[in-house]
Amino acid sequence: MSTIVVRVKQKQIAQLIAKGKRLDGRGLNDYREIKIDQGIIEKAEGSARVLLGKTEVMVGVKIETGEPFPDTPNEGVLTVNAELVPLASPTFEPGPPDENSIELARVVDRGIRESKAIDLEKLCIAPGKKVFVIFVDIYVLNHDGNLIDASSLAAMAALLNTKMFNYEIEEGEIKIKPGYTALPVRRHPVSVTFAKINDRLVVDPWLEEEQIMDARLTITIDDDGNICAVQKGGSGYFTPKQVFEAVQIAREKAAEIRKKLGW
Amino acid sequence: MSQKPEKLIDKKGLRLDGRKPDELRPIKIEVGVLSNADGSAYIEQGKNKILAAVYGPKELHPKHMALPDRMVLRCRYHMAPFSVQERKSPAPSRREIELSKVIREAIEPAIFVEYYPRTATDVFVEVLQADGSTRCTSITAASLALADAGIPMRDLVVACSAGKVEDTIVLDLMDIEDKVGSADVPVAYMPNLGVITLLQMDGILTPEEFEKAVNLAIDGCKKIYAMQKEALKAKYVSVKEVEE
Numbered sequence: 001m002s003t004i005v006v007r008v009k010q011k012q013i014a015q016l017i018a019k020g021k022r023l024d025g026r027g028l029n030d031y032r033e034i035k036i037d038q039g040i041i042e043k044a045e046g047s048a049r050v051l052l053g054k055t056e057v058m059v060g061v062k063i064e065t066g067e068p069f070p071d072t073p074n075e076g077v078l079t080v081n082a083e084l085v086p087l088a089s090p091t092f093e094p095g096p097p098d099e100n101s102i103e104l105a106r107v108v109d110r111g112i113r114e115s116k117a118i119d120l121e122k123l124c125i126a127p128g129k130k131v132f133v134i135f136v137d138i139y140v141l142n143h144d145g146n147l148i149d150a151s152s153l154a155a156m157a158a159l160l161n162t163k164m165f166n167y168e169i170e171e172g173e174i175k176i177k178p179g180y181t182a183l184p185v186r187r188h189p190v191s192v193t194f195a196k197i198n199d200r201l202v203v204d205p206w207l208e209e210e211q212i213m214d215a216r217l218t219i220t221i222d223d224d225g226n227i228c229a230v231q232k233g234g235s236g237y238f239t240p241k242q243v244f245e246a247v248q249i250a251r252e253k254a255a256e257i258r259k260k261l262g263w
Numbered sequence: 264m265s266q267k268p269e270k271l272i273d274k275k276g277l278r279l280d281g282r283k284p285d286e287l288r289p290i291k292i293e294v295g296v297l298s299n300a301d302g303s304a305y306i307e308q309g310k311n312k313i314l315a316a317v318y319g320p321k322e323l324h325p326k327h328m329a330l331p332d333r334m335v336l337r338c339r340y341h342m343a344p345f346s347v348q349e350r351k352s353p354a355p356s357r358r359e360i361e362l363s364k365v366i367r368e369a370i371e372p373a374i375f376v377e378y379y380p381r382t383a384t385d386v387f388v389e390v391l392q393a394d395g396s397t398r399c400t401s402i403t404a405a406s407l408a409l410a411d412a413g414i415p416m417r418d419l420v421v422a423c424s425a426g427k428v429e430d431t432i433v434l435d436l437m438d439i440e441d442k443v444g445s446a447d448v449p450v451a452y453m454p455n456l457g458v459i460t461l462l463q464m465d466g467i468l469t470p471e472e473f474e475k476a477v478n479l480a481i482d483g484c485k486k487i488y489a490m491q492k493e494a495l496k497a498k499y500v501s502v503k504e505v506e507e
Contacts, residue, residue: 099364102357114465215368217462227473230448230464233364235371237458240477247470 010212014198024206029249031204034153036261038161046162046183050154053206054144056088057151059136059158061183065125065174066133076123076131080109082138082151089143103233105138108152110229111189111220112136118159119184125167125174132164134183145206148218148231152191156263159185188263189228191220192250196236201246203253217246221254223263271428271440278440280309284433287423287483292404292494294411302412304494306404309437310394315404317412319384334379338367340401342390362398369402369422369451369461375415384414395438396424402451402461403487410495419491420460422451423483425476427468432475434483448473450480454488 013023020028032053041047046061068075082105084092123132138151163180195205195213205213214236220229227247272278288309297303300316323329340362344350366388388401399422406420426436428444441447446466452459468476
């Protein structure tokens with residue numbers, strides 16, 4: 001939904017991008033400042049808050065026990081859910097998850113799952129019967145664009161912060177022992193999102209750029225520089241050349257972010 | 264439950280159903296199969312059996328949802344409960360809601376939505392039997408149903424998947440290859456304009472493999488495109504024969 005202010009700025013944003021500049025002073029391939037706080041919710045097993053410019057996303061990780069999926073009896077279960085909390089934007093409405101929050105959760109999920117970031121086999125308690133279920137709940141607190149990258153960073157930061165209670169199995173029952181161990185996180189997928197405006201790609205679009213973009217492309221890169229998830233969004237298109245260019249930029253950006261965060 | 268096969272590609276380089284790596288499954292397309300819909304299409308691609316129907320452009324309810332300068336395109340991708348091995352609940356799953364969104368965004372770039380302000384067009388896709396890459400097959404059918412409904416379009420949208428199975432990049436994944444293989448790349452394409460309107464991936468691919476998979480999927484799209492056009496023409500040729 002475009003506001004009147006955006007209509008007025010639209011031309012300016014698009015014209016600047018044609019010249020390789022952006023209204024907030026960034027270069028086309030620059031991210032906004034990334035700030036991460038971990039362990040902010042004591043009652044969650046893991047948590048993190050990410051600020052990507054003015055976009056703010058909180059993620060809490062809760063761990064429960066449950067049944068494994070029939071096709072993966074030896075693996076723990078990962079569940080990612082996203083809430084576009086109404087206080088985060090005038091366009092977010094209360095109610096069951098809409099297609100945008102489902103897409104957000106599923107793209108974040110895909111990056112974590114396909115890169116095999118969590119060693120799910122270590123989360124098996126009794127094969128085929130009982131495993132740990134990791135709930136990753138994404139809570140968008142302020143929407144200023146690029147929720148996918150902010151949420152992916154927050155989800156990974158929260159998982160890296162997650163502690164599991166020690167346990168032993170006595171007669172098929174779990175007995176909690178003192179102390180905690182870290183969740184077995186072994187990979188660090190980083191998603192890089194592009195907006196196509198005026199037939200050019202910009203990295204990390206903020207809200208007003210998202211409102212005028214033709215299409216969106218997210219590429220998630222794993223620790224080896226390989227691609228582990230891709231998602232195109234929006235009702236525009238990309239040429240194959242633009243896609244392959246985006247892959248190269250995404251690899252550079254993901255490496256930069258991973259270096260900066262020490263992942 | 265079906266057993267996991269040991270090898271997906273045999274010594275001769277052929278796949279479980281005897282296809283070469285760059286070979287499509289057999290495809291059968293029919294246009295104008297439902298009498299109530301403004302446009303419709305039925306497609307079989309291997310064991311995939313999918314129906315698409317278009318209703319519209321029509322008045323939009325509730326009216327405040329209408330856009331003053333363009334048509335609202337709505338899309339529902341839905342799988343029949345009997346379409347897969349274990350019964351699927353008919354309630355829309357999170358996967359179906361995401362696919363409805365990406366299918367809509369894949370076909371929308373083809374439509375001149377600005378020609379029909381204040382209206383809505385519904386695209387319904389029913390997967391009657393699923394055997395891998397159903398989102399691609401659905402897009403191929405949905406764009407034909409739109410064309411059959413007479414909605415002005417820049418091009419037909421056609422979709423095909425590619426992926427990685429045992430170190431080989433293969434075209435048009437079937438279900439078992441999607442599940443056991445190491446990557447799946449669905450691509451939707453407008454051949455006349457040379458642009459991609461849907462692109463997703465899951466699995467792990469190097470940038471070189473990814474580029475190869477996207478290009479292979481585009482080649483597959485071009486082959487299906489020829490069949491799409493034939494199917495569309497066939498409907499109107501048969502009408503002429505009846506008149507004579």
